[in-house]
Amino acid sequence: xxxxxxxxxxxxxxxxxxxxxxxxxxxxxxxxxxxxxxxxxxxxxxxxxxxxxxxxxxxxxxxxxxxxxxxxxxxxxxxxxxxxxxxxxxxxxxxxxxxxxxxxxxxxxxxxxxxxxxxxxxxxxxxxxxxxxxxxxxxxxxxxxxxxxxxxxxxxxxxxxxxxxxxxxxxxxxxxxxxxxxxxxxxxxxxxxxxxxxxxxxxxx
Numbered sequence: 001x002x003x004x005x006x007x008x009x010x011x012x013x014x015x016x017x018x019x020x021x022x023x024x025x026x027x028x029x030x031x032x033x034x035x036x037x038x039x040x041x042x043x044x045x046x047x048x049x050x051x052x053x054x055x056x057x058x059x060x061x062x063x064x065x066x067x068x069x070x071x072x073x074x075x076x077x078x079x080x081x082x083x084x085x086x087x088x089x090x091x092x093x094x095x096x097x098x099x100x101x102x103x104x105x106x107x108x109x110x111x112x113x114x115x116x117x118x119x120x121x122x123x124x125x126x127x128x129x130x131x132x133x134x135x136x137x138x139x140x141x142x143x144x145x146x147x148x149x150x151x152x153x154x155x156x157x158x159x160x161x162x163x164x165x166x167x168x169x170x171x172x173x174x175x176x177x178x179x180x181x182x183x184x185x186x187x188x189x190x191x192x193x194x195x196x197x198x199x200x201x202x203x204x205x
Contacts, residue, residue: 066157071132094124099170155167179204
């Protein structure tokens with residue numbers, strides 16, 4: 001009787017191939033599942049970022065309608081009360097040396113312009129500063145325009161309208177309100193009286 005040794009070998013190779021394919025399939029499935037799980041945090045993060053909303057900027061009307069207190073008289077006012085005039089609004093701080101120099105420039109410009117069609121409002125961004133201290137500062141430096149301490153509402157409105165730059169008094173931030181109530185872009189830098197006069201006259205016309 002002749003024994004066929006080829007058939008057992010063929011069966012052995014077939015079984016080995018099936019086992020190898022099965023292992024590969026299982027490994028691929030595990031890898032796909034792992035990749036899927038690993039990608040989940042990225043998907044969640046993307047969705048979270050998309051859902052984040054940016055606060056809307058304060059409108060001109062909202063900013064000019066916020067009540068302030070004139071530290072010299074104790075009377076309440078808003079920037080909108082100067083409607084019909086060109087108003088220079090100057091954020092400042094009593095500790096700021098550059099602010100004092102810039103306010104001196106504003107004073108010189110104001111003297112050239114007169115009070116009829118123009119007004120100056122200096123707003124201290126030191127929200128915890130007592131009104132009496134700011135009034136003393138203005139009197140000591142002989143600044144005869146309007147001074148007020150920014151309320152928390154005004155701080156938020158300035159930040160929303162112009163960003164943190166408006167709340168950094170040492171860089172000379174300032175803006176102008178036209179007679180019809182429109183707010184200009186924020187300007188920074190040293191105040192040059194002659195340039196300021198020209199800017200305010202342009203805003204008035």
